[in-house]
Amino acid sequence: MNPALPLVKQIMEQAINEHATDLHFIPSPNETKIHFRIQGTRKFHSVISKSQYELLLTFFKFKAGMDIGESRKPQDGSIANLFPALGKYTLRLSTLPMLASESLAIRILPQEDFLPLDELFLFPYQLNELKKSAIAQSGLVLITGPAGSGKSTTLYALIRFLMKEHSYQAITLEDPVERQIDDVIQVQINEQAGITYQAGLKAALRHDPDILMIGELRDEATAHFALQSSLTGHLVFSTFHARDAVGTIYRLLDMGIKQQDLFQSLVAVISIKLIPIRQKGIIRRAAILEFLSGEDLNKAIYSRFDFHQQDRNSFKHLRRKAYAYGFTAEGFPKEAAENT
Structure with missing residues (x-):
């Protein structure tokens, strides 16, 4: 099993349960802060270590068909139905290069239960x-x-x-x-x-x-x-x-x-x-x-x-x-x- 999978599943499950529309991963030299956007407001969620974020970022980029080895250019990608048990969702990913890492933003797009x-x-x-x-x-x-x-x-x-x-x-x-x-x-x-x-x-x-x-x-x-x-x-x-x-x-x-x-x-x-x-x-x-x-x-x-x-x-x-x-x-x- 991919070592990033449990952490990714935990974060996504929390985001979906809290009805977040976006996830923001902001890395610094030793840690990465995670924010959720809920009801239009950006809220701090948690902190993960540098090594955890590197595993998580590689996992998401691979699943989204992005270039894992490219960190100097912005990239976009998408993932459909990553965890079917959590419901039908498409994730839209975007990375931006920073001095020593990349930031990651994820838009969560529900594929069911549309409001008329x-x-x-x-x-x-x-x-x-x-x-x-x-x-x-x-x-x-x-x-x-x-x-x-x-x-x-x-x-x-x-x-x-x-x-x-x-x-x-x-x-x-x-x-x-x-x-x-x-x-x-x-x-x-x-x-x-x-x-x-x-x-x-x-x-x-x-x-x-x-x-x-x-x-x-x-x-x-x-x-x-x-x-x-x-x-x-x-x-x-x-x-x-x-x-x-x-x-x-x-x-x-x-x-x-x-x-x-x-x-x-x-x-x-x-x-x-x-x-x-x-x-x-x-x-x-x-x-x-x-x-x-x-x-x-x-x-x-x-x-x-x-x-x-x-x-x-x-x-x-x-x-x-x-x-x-x-x-x-x-x-x-x-x-x-x-x-x-």
Whole structure:
């Protein structure tokens, strides 16, 4: 038996039992600290020795198909169903070189017990707005927010909802494929094999899709191609890193996307934030949404920095509303609610 296996299993079992979404391994000369991210908060978990971490790191890199002998370059990899008894999970791994070692970050991606779309959002009227945007005949729907805000979770739930409601030919392009969806063609981006987002999009368009899902608009070329795809009669969904809905428009324009292209293709920009709430005595996180669609979206595209999100649709207003309704959980105190 691999000497690292008991330690790896112990850490993973604790992480899953505590509903951690991420594990961070931060090495120093003599020890390595382990942190879990739980409910969006990074929490210290434990310390292991230098020798234990070296065994653990080698084990993970080998299982993920990464180069065990390479420590000078960042690497990415994934592992599916490492411990089946703990449930179905995919682990997404990333290493970064340090002076005398490598740090390791692991994202835990559950492959079962998905929350349906109807259970993700705090306010039901926002769920209805999202569904209206998702049934457009063509165009680009962007789900935006910072890392860890629930963009991918929302996107997967939305695709599953649409597939139940309609007989769509749906194709996804992802790096990596985080969760499997029944009856959907999911393509794993592999640049070393020549499967880039651009190449994948060209091939996907020849596959007669009704829906295209692009995991993330990471660069100007992918953004342009997604926009052009949406103009050819396809409904395109993707995620994008931005602080809020209006900030999404600014970032796209700064990437060189023309205002006219945004006007012709964008159906909606939906920005997400997760806030802690209390429901039936249980503390969990729920999503609140800033929407830009219709006339407000057009104003944001053409007004540039002169446009401001209407107060009733802003995160500031929504957080106050959540507090006023008694949803706000511990960790979001009264004074914070009143000042956001």
